Amino acid sequence: MKKSFLLLIIPLFFRLSLFAGEGMWIPMLLQQLNEKEMQEMGLNITADDIYSINHSSLKDAIVLFGRGCTAEIISDQGLLLTNHHCGFGSIQRHSSIEHDYLTDGFWAM
Known part of the structure; x- marks a missing residue:
């Protein structure tokens, strides 16, 4: 019983920083939040090429x-x-x- 309780409590004390670079991003905020990171990962186009309100884009x-x-x-x-x-x-x-x-x-x- 004690071991089970400890196994449940211990993860609460250790904050492991896990980040998945995926998911649903807010298109209008790509330039501010994600463009640099995406280009470091190999993106060859700009955030405006993906989403631009006033111009043609992937959207x-x-x-x-x-x-x-x-x-x-x-x-x-x-x-x-x-x-x-x-x-x-x-x-x-x-x-x-x-x-x-x-x-x-x-x-x-």
Whole structure:
């Protein structure tokens, strides 16, 4: 009993500083809070390239897709990436017997 109690109490006395450099950051505060750290880790663009209220940035490439899913537009021709379950219904609705996009896929050239 004493050992169990000590094992529970000891971590309270030792503050281990653990930090995960990940998570959901506030886009409008990237420049103030995270830009320097991200560039030290290899980021090659600026915080304004990621999020800018007044100019085009990566925020403009993130879209709402389906019913609450997100997607990313990754080309100037509208190529869109999303999760399978997000696009399944839309792909199914655009399919027909002649063009079964769920089975055969679609090549947009």
